[in-house]
Amino acid sequence: MTTTLRTPAQPGTGPRLWAPGDWNAFFGFGTNILVNLLVLTGLLRYVLKMPDAIVFGRILPAAGLMMALSTLYYAYLAWQLAKKTGRNDVCALPSGISVPHMFVVVFVIMLPISLSTGDPIKGWEAGLTWVFVQSFVLMIGGFIAPVIRRITPRAALLGTLAGVSIAFIALRPALEMFMTPLLGVVCFAIILVSWFGGVRWFKGIPAGLVAIAVGCLIAWGSTALGMPIGGMSLAGLGASFANFGFSVPLPAIGHVFSGFDFLGVILVTAIPFGIYDLVEAMDNVESAAASGDSFPTTRVLTADGVVSLVGCLMGNPFINAVYIGHPGWKAMGGRIGYSAATGIVVLLMCWLGIISVMTSLIPVVAIAPILLYIGMLIGAQAFQETPRSHAPAVILAFMPHLAAWGKLQIDNALGAAGTNAAAVGLDKLGQTGVLYHGLEVLGGGAILGGLILGAIAVFIIDRELVKAAAFAVAGALLTFFGFMHGERIGIGQSLSVAVSYLGFAAVLLACAKLAVVEPQATPHGEPAEPAHGGAPQALA
Numbered sequence: 001m002t003t004t005l006r007t008p009a010q011p012g013t014g015p016r017l018w019a020p021g022d023w024n025a026f027f028g029f030g031t032n033i034l035v036n037l038l039v040l041t042g043l044l045r046y047v048l049k050m051p052d053a054i055v056f057g058r059i060l061p062a063a064g065l066m067m068a069l070s071t072l073y074y075a076y077l078a079w080q081l082a083k084k085t086g087r088n089d090v091c092a093l094p095s096g097i098s099v100p101h102m103f104v105v106v107f108v109i110m111l112p113i114s115l116s117t118g119d120p121i122k123g124w125e126a127g128l129t130w131v132f133v134q135s136f137v138l139m140i141g142g143f144i145a146p147v148i149r150r151i152t153p154r155a156a157l158l159g160t161l162a163g164v165s166i167a168f169i170a171l172r173p174a175l176e177m178f179m180t181p182l183l184g185v186v187c188f189a190i191i192l193v194s195w196f197g198g199v200r201w202f203k204g205i206p207a208g209l210v211a212i213a214v215g216c217l218i219a220w221g222s223t224a225l226g227m228p229i230g231g232m233s234l235a236g237l238g239a240s241f242a243n244f245g246f247s248v249p250l251p252a253i254g255h256v257f258s259g260f261d262f263l264g265v266i267l268v269t270a271i272p273f274g275i276y277d278l279v280e281a282m283d284n285v286e287s288a289a290a291s292g293d294s295f296p297t298t299r300v301l302t303a304d305g306v307v308s309l310v311g312c313l314m315g316n317p318f319i320n321a322v323y324i325g326h327p328g329w330k331a332m333g334g335r336i337g338y339s340a341a342t343g344i345v346v347l348l349m350c351w352l353g354i355i356s357v358m359t360s361l362i363p364v365v366a367i368a369p370i371l372l373y374i375g376m377l378i379g380a381q382a383f384q385e386t387p388r389s390h391a392p393a394v395i396l397a398f399m400p401h402l403a404a405w406g407k408l409q410i411d412n413a414l415g416a417a418g419t420n421a422a423a424v425g426l427d428k429l430g431q432t433g434v435l436y437h438g439l440e441v442l443g444g445g446a447i448l449g450g451l452i453l454g455a456i457a458v459f460i461i462d463r464e465l466v467k468a469a470a471f472a473v474a475g476a477l478l479t480f481f482g483f484m485h486g487e488r489i490g491i492g493q494s495l496s497v498a499v500s501y502l503g504f505a506a507v508l509l510a511c512a513k514l515a516v517v518e519p520q521a522t523p524h525g526e527p528a529e530p531a532h533g534g535a536p537q538a539l540a
Helices: 021-047 052-085 099-117 120-141 145-151 154-179 181-195 207-224 234-243 253-290 297-313 326-331 337-352 354-361 368-384 388-416 426-431 436-443 446-461 465-480 495-514
Strands: 095-097 320-322
Touching: 021 052, 021 095, 021 099, 021 207, 021 326, 021 337, 021 354, 021 368, 052 095, 052 120, 052 297, 052 320, 052 337, 052 354, 095 099, 099 120, 099 253, 120 253, 120 297, 154 181, 154 253, 154 368, 154 388, 154 446, 181 207, 181 368, 207 368, 234 354, 253 297, 253 320, 253 326, 253 368, 253 446, 297 320, 326 368, 337 354, 368 388, 388 436, 388 446, 426 436, 436 446, 446 465, 465 495
Parallel strands: none
Antiparallel strands: 095 320
């Protein structure tokens, strides 16, 4: 192998459907999608006890169709942008099944209804209705999202995005890598030297493919030697071929409307998580803009809603979303073709039953380093693409996500022990230093909480106290109705926190009217004007 420097893209040469870097992005993004499909399949088969005929014959074919429509559409948007600007460095937005929602719809909607009715099909139908409602929230929200993006500081948008990325995308893969270090850490070394260190492999073989191949070699080699690493076995591989076959998605409209029997339970989470999707998509569009690719927010959000609606009407109970990670795929050379190629391959894998075989062939730990790399890149972008003075606001935007992650770990640990925080007692947990209620309040509605807190901090740093007060009032309203700092929507949720935001706003307005405010010092090399939403700053 040799070490080389990346050649910057040359603007003015027009769009190209495929560039050499698309191979790297294709294998990187494709393995990301594959991991999500493997996890999704495991949840359906082993948690929900869904029959294989439904999993491989109905749900996965519909999910494959949805993801193909999404990735092909975002490749088309990238082609349009490249054609309009005359650039050849435009990177398509990554998209696929929303990972947070995957767990929410399974454990909050589908599993309880499956258990209460004794019928996993009823759980599937409730999941379809959940996506049906969310799809319309996304389509309607697409028309107000550009306004929110214009008035919200970039540090708040990228900061809360980085919080999600570090806590829920990067941290678990990092833990998995060091639980199986001989496999995970070696694969991580390949990713780091290739995508950060500029190392090129023999004949330009993509680093993602090299990492997966080495991971498979270690896993299956250790199995052959009788010291298995990664959980691979010939028996499991042989059994996986039973699900081979050709299945196309069939309309499931009747199942969608059967799920309306559980509408009361569904609305409690579908509306707030639809808003979560709205904000997350805005964050990801902003992240792409910070990397030089400005896509129309309304078209992105409405596209997510439309393809999710198509997917659910064909039997897929999982929402589509624009993924975190555009800067990562662009940095490794991804342009337009990687998105379209991924969609087509995913479609074939889901329609032919190949996912079943892949679950038994590739060790998941070999894929984990790619997700850690994406988390590292998104976390760094929040600091690199915002003024240096806004760094404290970025850190503040992280906090709700760290709290949400901490609460999740505690809940899972107590659940495994057959108990919960209320049964143990919040006072007892507090005596051991576990401030459970604080994690619960700060981490509730984390993505909105991080955005509001980050925006308030940015405007205070920029001495725009009236704007900071306006975001504090918005925080009070969102908290009052349960969209942040709470576990459910309603009236008068987390009332004391809502009132505290109004008090915060009052302090800011009083200072704006009555206090003497020192002008902001501008560090050397930083733009004097604040960097809020809207047009992206030029990349260095």
